[in-house]
Amino acid sequence: MSTTGRPQAVMSNPRADRVKDIAKLAGRSVRLKRRQFLAEGPQAVREALAAHRADAVPGGSGVVVEVFATQSCLERLPELVDLAAGVPLRCATEEVVSAMADTVSPQGIVAVCNFLDRPLNDVLAAGPKLLAIMCRVQDPGNAGTVLRAADSAGADAVILTEGSVDIYNPKAVRSTAGSLFHLPIVTGQDFLPLTDELRKHGLALLAADGYGNVDLDRLQDQSAGRRLKGGGDVDVMAAESKMPRLEEATAWFFGNEAKGLSAAELDAAQWRVAVPIYGEAESLNVGTAATVCLYASARAQRDWYSFEETEDLETQRLETE
Amino acid sequence: MSTTGRPQAVMSNPRADRVKDIAKLAGRSVRLKRRQFLAEGPQAVREALAAHRADAVPGGSGVVVEVFATQSCLERLPELVDLAAGVPLRCATEEVVSAMADTVSPQGIVAVCNFLDRPLNDVLAAGPKLLAIMCRVQDPGNAGTVLRAADSAGADAVILTEGSVDIYNPKAVRSTAGSLFHLPIVTGQDFLPLTDELRKHGLALLAADGYGNVDLDRLQDQSAGRRLKGGGDVDVMAAESKMPRLEEATAWFFGNEAKGLSAAELDAAQWRVAVPIYGEAESLNVGTAATVCLYASARAQRDWYSFEETEDLETQRLETE
Known part of the structure; x- marks a missing residue:
């Protein structure tokens, strides 16, 4: 050696x-x-x-x-x-x-x-606010893309369930574009015990599901409303409606690219959230859907941009305008 | 035959x-x-x-x-x-x-x-609210992903500049997952004459640029603020700050995957907008960045979800919770 x-x-x-x-x-x-x-x-x-x-x-x-x-x-x-x-x-x-x-x-x-795997307990003990869970994602490129999106959105960890592609597959490693080394990874988790642990640690369980009955954009508007109004009427109404709050600690489930989440996986989630399709596309692929969902949470979990800050931005408009 | x-x-x-x-x-x-x-x-x-x-x-x-x-x-x-x-x-x-x-x-x-190409004039004459412009995107998979994202976000058309990958390349066609047939496509456009036409038709020109000085999440918050407050103070402040408004007609430029947008392309845009990176990732790939940008515009261009509507959603919470 x-x-x-x-x-x-x-x-x-x-x-x-x-x-x-x-x-x-x-x-x-x-x-x-x-x-x-x-x-x-x-x-x-x-x-x-x-x-x-x-x-x-x-x-x-x-x-x-x-x-x-x-x-x-x-x-x-x-x-x-x-x-x-x-x-x-x-x-x-x-x-x-x-x-x-x-x-x-x-x-x-x-x-x-x-191998970079960490024990699930270590990840949960750190009090994560945002987790990306891949449920039997099979394509190494997709798995890498989801991991990279999780890193970009500042997720606290990525978890892969049993039956997912090996995240150390060369193509998966390449697709992460280095993000594999940026945040904790947990692999080989049995789905149901995992969801029990996530609930115990106070995470809301959101399934990304094209057929979901909760619209992601509605959740974003509600979250923006609460943050902008500082917990007034909107807050009360949203609490009464028992809708998920993107600003709270969340674990997102992303399913298999061909089959989506299984019935059992959907059942274990508390809400089924759809990224709305405004055009005629049949669906989003798992990598892009995950990006949109994780960024929605990331945005909601951070401070509202103060409008007082806008003044210093006047200079940011480019000269060509 | x-x-x-x-x-x-x-x-x-x-x-x-x-x-x-x-x-x-x-x-x-x-x-x-x-x-x-x-x-x-x-x-x-x-x-x-x-x-x-x-x-x-x-x-x-x-x-x-x-x-x-x-x-x-x-x-x-x-x-x-x-x-x-x-x-x-x-x-x-x-x-x-x-x-x-x-x-x-x-x-x-x-x-x-x-071939499905339409003349640029036909697309612009229809008064588009949201356009995705690919500037020398080279990878057929990326081009297909951007096109699919544009379809999902309800964009009015996709435009490819001269020097972009052929969107009829078999791999590109596959990557669109059928979206190629859903919305008008314009190909082979010279960049500068194109930007002139877009401006003439009242479109704001936003360059998606990882090094951009305008934060996409800030634009989303400002847009949400205006829509929620119905054109009050926030509206005035944002107008004074001369920041782009996501709810207005917009053409997004997405650059080459390896090199991004060229200096000339960035100069022709009115604003350089960055999808914020909350983690340690170096960048997003062009497909995922385009998805986030186009969805931000799509959301902003649609009506605010009424909070009165939340009541009928109580039933949407799944039984398992």
């Missing part, structure tokens, strides 16, 4: 055992057995290394096990060398790095990473 | 000239020359036929030129036979339909369709 800080031979044999060994991480069973996966390309490796530094526990195994990069990649991106301080970093030829990777063009760098 | 209403031999030779001829529609140059493309699979063909019926002009060439389907597909989906009344419909073997299609599994049905 390699160590840092000492000059080493450049790995040049793409058929070497160590290279084949890493290439095997493309397979789910090998990933599960080793509890490791591969981050490919500068963006993913950068985020992995940043997470490794942020997470650093003395004696802990950390996020990144080892980095393999071409000389030209390291010359092009010297900040990665600094970020990798304390992590084994091996120089390898383009051919070797490509042989390790699933990506057609890993751009000269890959990192072997430890 | 085939005619309808008369029993015909089942096409069974995947190497026949007619089959090869249709398979050539996978190539852009052939599509452009013929001004035709292929819709593949039951969903796309259904939407194509529905558009053909809605569009029917006596003596016009219509949307669908010819449909090819397997016997088992027509037995499984008899409504497609009714929808296809008046359109040449040929029976073919699974092998022949697959040889025509780009899709690995076209599920036994394809339709040769005429």
Whole structure:
């Protein structure tokens, strides 16, 4: 095995055992057995290394096990060398790095990473305000998109139920565009015990469901009304109507791309919320629906923009107008 | 050529000239020359036929030129036979339909369709309230996703500038999930003359830009404030601040996935609007950003939900709560 800080031979044999060994991480069973996966390309490796530094526990195994990069990649991106301080970093030829990777063009760098899963209890103990739950989402690209949307919307964690795609699948990792390393992930959860835990921790359970009877835009208007009026009449009326409040702690369920949420999953939710379709589209895909839902919650959970602040924005209008 | 209403031999030779001829529609140059493309699979063909019926002009060439389907597909989906009344419909073997299609599994049905482009003037003459403009979007999947989002949000049309991906690319057609046939499309527009026309027709030009200095959530709050307060103080303040109003007629510009909008494109917009990133994600992809922006406009352009309506919603809370 390699160590840092000492000059080493450049790995040049793409058929070497160590290279084949890493290439095997493309397979789910090998990933599960080793509890490791591969981050490919500068963006993913950068985020992995940043997470490794942020997470650093003395004696802990950390996020990144080892980095393999071409000389030209390291010359092009010297900040990665600094970020990798304390992590084994091996120089390898383009051919070797490509042989390790699933990506057609890993751009000269890959990192072997430890699984990032956290226990559900740790996530819930932190008092989350916004959670994204994927229920048997199967397509790695969709799963990655939902995770990236959850990160963008500032969700506290992403949870995958048993039967979902492996989030460490190379295509899923790519689709997260680095977000995989940004927020806690919980995997392999049995659906019903999970919903019990979520309820116990005071989260409202909202199912994103194209056939849902609660309109997301109505919830957004109600939430805006409460926030703008500061808890007056609107607040009372909404309380009486027992509608969900987007500004409160929420867990969103997103279903399988082909079949949506199952009857059992819908039953376990407290409300079935539809993103309205204003045109003729039959539905939204799970990635875009999740984005709209999570952003609606994110907006509602933050302070109302003060209108007094608008004055300093006059300058923001571009000159061309 | 085939005619309808008369029993015909089942096409069974995947190497026949007619089959090869249709398979050539996978190539852009052939599509452009013929001004035709292929819709593949039951969903796309259904939407194509529905558009053909809605569009029917006596003596016009219509949307669908010819449909090819397997016997088992027509037995499984008899409504497609009714929808296809008046359109040449040929029976073919699974092998022949697959040889025509780009899709690995076209599920036994394809339709040769005429290009759907409309002239820009027709679209603008209809007084659009919401337009999605793709500026050099290159990935067919992204282009399809933006188009589907525009349809979902009830946009009046989608416009692609010169240098964008061909929206009739098989992968783009698939990604639209049928939305390609739902709303007017304008292609190949030169950017600057286009923006001139949009301004002349009173549309506000908003560039979706991750580095934009106007926060989309702020615009949403301002719009909600105006609508809730019915044009009171908030309205005056927002007018003074000269911020864009989401409830007014708007054209959104969405840029190239890798490079975003160019400096010239940003300059031509009146405002640069950012979807806020509440987490650590670097950015949203163009498909999800477009969804969030278009839905924000769609919401703002519709009536505020009356809070008096909430009472009848009490029953909507599910029993399990």
